[in-house]
Amino acid sequence: MPTPVPTPTPTPANPFSTAEYRASRGLVLANAIPAYQAGATGRGVLAGVIDSGIDIDSPEFAGRISPLSRDTAGNASIQDAGGHGTAVSTVLAAAKNDSQVHGVAFDATLLVLRTDEPGSCAADDPGNPDDGCTHPDPAIARALDVAAGAGARVVNISLGGGAAAPVLQQAIARATAAGVVIVFSAGNDSADQIDPFARVALDPALARGLIIVAGSTNAAGTISDFSNRAGSAQNVYVTALGERVQANDESGQTFLWNGTSFAAPHVAGAIALLAQAFPTMTGQQLVELLLSTARDAGAAGVDPVYGRGLLDIGRAFQPQGQTALAGSGVPVSLDPSATLSSAMGDAGQGGESLQAVVLDKYARAFGMQFSPAIRGATPRTALVSALQATGRSAAIGAGGTTLALTIAPGRDGVAVERLLLSGDEARQARAMAGSVATRLGASTEIRFAIAQGADALVAAMGGRGSPAFLVARDAAGDAGFEQRSDSAFALSHRIGRLGLTVAAERGNALVYSREGIDALRNRFRRYGYSATSVTLDRRLGGLALSLGATRMIEQETVIGARFDALFGARAGRSWFVDGGARWQGGHGWSLGASYRQGWTQVPRAGALVDGATLRTTAFSVDAGKRGLFGGGDAIAVRFAQPLRVADGGLMLSLPAGYDYATGVTGYAVQRVNLAPTGRELDYEVRYDRPLGRGRIGANLFLRSDPGNYAALDDDVGAALRFTLGF
Structure with a gap:
């Protein structure tokens, strides 16, 4: 005789909504x-x-x-x-x-x-x-x-x-x-x-x-x-x-x-x-x-x-006025905002809840659950973002100085945007990667950029031109969040085949906003960051090697994530180590690989227990061939993982009890995991060739777990582009 299927337990009725209550x-x-x-x-x-x-x-x-x-x-x-x-x-x-x-x-x-x-x-x-x-x-x-x-x-x-x-x-x-x-x-x-x-x-x-x-x-x-x-x-x-x-x-x-x-x-x-x-x-x-x-x-x-x-x-019986954590008085919202970055993906989306005792303006204690407040980053629409970057590039050189600009029409007039290099421009990056590049003698070069990151300057100075992909990004310089660089500087000095490059940049982390005028305008709030780096590169025939270290300081974000006072995590301090190699072989073949390892420290503040350390990783591998069918064509493939939090979280000491008679607060340690379940992996192939006075190119890509969200379907796309030079 088969075991009977148990009858599901019915949802219990509200014990206070009785006939006696309703008659009252x-x-x-x-x-x-x-x-x-x-x-x-x-x-x-x-x-x-x-x-x-x-x-x-x-x-x-x-x-x-x-x-x-x-x-x-x-x-x-x-x-x-x-x-x-x-x-x-x-x-x-x-x-x-x-x-x-x-x-x-x-x-x-x-x-x-x-x-x-x-x-x-x-x-x-x-x-x-x-x-x-x-x-x-x-x-x-x-x-x-x-x-x-x-x-x-x-x-x-x-x-x-x-x-x-x-x-x-x-x-x-x-x-x-x-x-x-x-x-x-x-x-x-x-x-x-x-x-x-x-x-x-x-x-x-x-x-x-x-x-x-x-x-x-x-x-x-x-x-x-x-x-x-x-x-x-x-x-x-x-x-x-x-x-x-x-x-x-x-x-x-x-x-x-x-x-x-x-x-x-x-x-x-x-x-x-x-x-x-x-x-x-x-x-x-x-x-x-x-x-x-x-x-x-x-x-x-x-x-x-x-x-x-x-x-x-x-x-x-609801909290009134400004609420604050019992015991510490740290102001918190009843809907505290924790907007995660793409490096954190679906972390905090598994139904976990933070519990804490808060006091309202009357010093009344309330036990609150904050799970709905942890919001993941909105996964980027990679193809749309890449194709929207349109404009006209122009460059002029005199002696040892080169000036390059991309001028694009903006909503309020002309805006200066980051240089987006086509396949040929990437191969000529030593001459055109920066907005202003000048040589100070035979061995020293200095570059300044507007709306372009320092990693691009460093790559250009090291001669590490790579195929131009739309979606699969190079791991070098990947910060793990949407960003806009305001300005960058790099100084390189070469001694034989060995090069030393020092670089710095300033910019803004872009955090998606659902509130106020930001939601009606561009939907992003900007929070500043700065980064400095030191990179060594060495050339061995057709092989270019690089090893670098970067220090990034965020003003009000942690790897691009924004937390309010409940979480205590207000500003991240990150160290990144980057390793890269690119081989230019015979017959137009090339191979490249990059790896980034990061450690982000969150200073102790608010409810944080002894601060926190988050470990991040990113990698990319690509291969390319010029002259596949002859006539100046090129093909390349790349496999990449964008920067992702591999492990780490916030350990919070939150009030768990409150005694009205004594005013004594009891505490319990709770953890907010910031490592996502999903792991984004990007696959992209690109092909381009001359067509008339321009070039025509096609890109195919697949992103699994886009934005590091395990529950999202794969993101598959294609693009066909034609560029015409004047």
């Missing part, structure tokens, strides 16, 4: 799940409710009514007599028990402060959105003092009426001085201004940035007809669900409640979640955070209807 429509509107996924439930936070008491026997609050709860109006107990207080407490903190609905902060501890005047709740009018109970200002004032003394982080006051009496204003001042956040309901008069009772929020001396006023919306986020608008309180006003809010009354019966009274506990519950998750935040910071992360509604920006907008708990 205010939680859905307020986007509460990200807070729950972060572990916030309100546990350990004392949340005060100043109202008509609570159903003390309800299982929704079992074990979570603080023993410090009390009546401050002369009632016998905190048992709810009108239902309003129980409904408000349900919205704020009802248990998550798969029964009906649950509160915003379902694990918070409730400080129940009953303030209704004895007997007043018996006159409750069910048709009135406001509770029929009356709450004297002195009783509310005493309740606030109890809350401040008990250490409540937030107090909900879903009450209305006239302006607060001095005794209550003084209690509000004492509570805010103690850091207590107070949430008022806006009132249910369809007015353009908030209820007079809540206007203490507009007095900075009383509010101290710790009061929020809550207006009501329906489930679609539209302001409720009955809700008082933000008016002059727009900067401290936020909206939440206040229509058809499901909650229990004092007898355990379920009703759908309307009123800003039921919007306010959504806001108070959100404060409780934040206070638990981020215990070092002050009350003012909690208020600022909740208001600043509200979803915009109504007119753009803060407006007199919706104020700051719709309560969005999930956004409040």
Whole structure:
């Protein structure tokens, strides 16, 4: 009997998107799940409710009514007599028990402060959105003092009426001085201004940035007809669900409640979640955070209807402002950019992720994963780049000095471009390779170039002319990234058959950009580099040998790759050793080979552990024959590997834990591999011959793993060119 194929494990459902959660429509509107996924439930936070008491026997609050709860109006107990207080407490903190609905902060501890005047709740009018109970200002004032003394982080006051009496204003001042956040309901008069009772929020001396006023919306986020608008309180006003809010009354019966009274506990519950998750935040910071992360509604920006907008708990649980690595304070982006170079190819594309703890502007700790930020280089379109290099070359010589220029029309006029040598020009490179070449006696030569690299000058001085290929590049001088040389200089001195050449160049590494004006213009940002080299060459009959060393210093890149502060790798220092040989045999035959070995050091900075060393290699082998069919034709083939990181990476010491109580950061070492899986290998054959007054040439090439990307298909191409001299 064959072994049965196991049934695939289904993708687990979100454990917080339950029927109970969805029935609590205010939680859905307020986007509460990200807070729950972060572990916030309100546990350990004392949340005060100043109202008509609570159903003390309800299982929704079992074990979570603080023993410090009390009546401050002369009632016998905190048992709810009108239902309003129980409904408000349900919205704020009802248990998550798969029964009906649950509160915003379902694990918070409730400080129940009953303030209704004895007997007043018996006159409750069910048709009135406001509770029929009356709450004297002195009783509310005493309740606030109890809350401040008990250490409540937030107090909900879903009450209305006239302006607060001095005794209550003084209690509000004492509570805010103690850091207590107070949430008022806006009132249910369809007015353009908030209820007079809540206007203490507009007095900075009383509010101290710790009061929020809550207006009501329906489930679609539209302001409720009955809700008082933000008016002059727009900067401290936020909206939440206040229509058809499901909650229990004092007898355990379920009703759908309307009123800003039921919007306010959504806001108070959100404060409780934040206070638990981020215990070092002050009350003012909690208020600022909740208001600043509200979803915009109504007119753009803060407006007199919706104020700051719709309560969005999930956004409040996202990092705000500039983020920095915990412990070090090194600023990092939430989407840190690491744009690799072609030498690194598909490194970092295998799904590996960096993890680190970052702090936002409120010093809140967040665990972040940064794998999407490591972007590989865009593989070059080798044939297009080669064929776009068009222009007209001209040279003039006098005595021992030669001047050569390539003039090409540019978008903004005439530009000077690097010399691109045809087959014949490559064979005559000793005379035409540099922009300006002059001899200082029989044994010394000096060359200057614009928009041409020093490696071309060195090759020209050594007489190492090679066939002109479009795609397969000579390994000598391969930097491993797209570059533009600004200027170059070379000085050569010969003693018999031995030559010594010293060269230097400056230019820019071109890093592909997806942002800002660069993406709209030329898509590349430029980062400077400089290089110096010393090369020895020796001629032995038809054999030319060379051995050189190059020192390259990059200003803000590492082998052309760009990293932000998270990675610490800001500037590379490279040594390259180049070996080359070219043999010119009889009957027009030639053979050539080049090999480059590099070591790039990244100084220790930021999160880097003891710096880093990357090893790179490149090689090329070619063969050619002149006069294959007679008549001045030539054929050549080349096999090459562009510069590639053979091994190496960045070892980063990144924060892995953070203790709010002590501020101590724990660290873990993580590695970013910069050696690609792919290995580009280039194969190219070229043939050219005279045709009339010009030359016609054809090139065929194949690139496997183009750009050092193992997953890319082979790049195959051909070109037919005709050049005409004047």
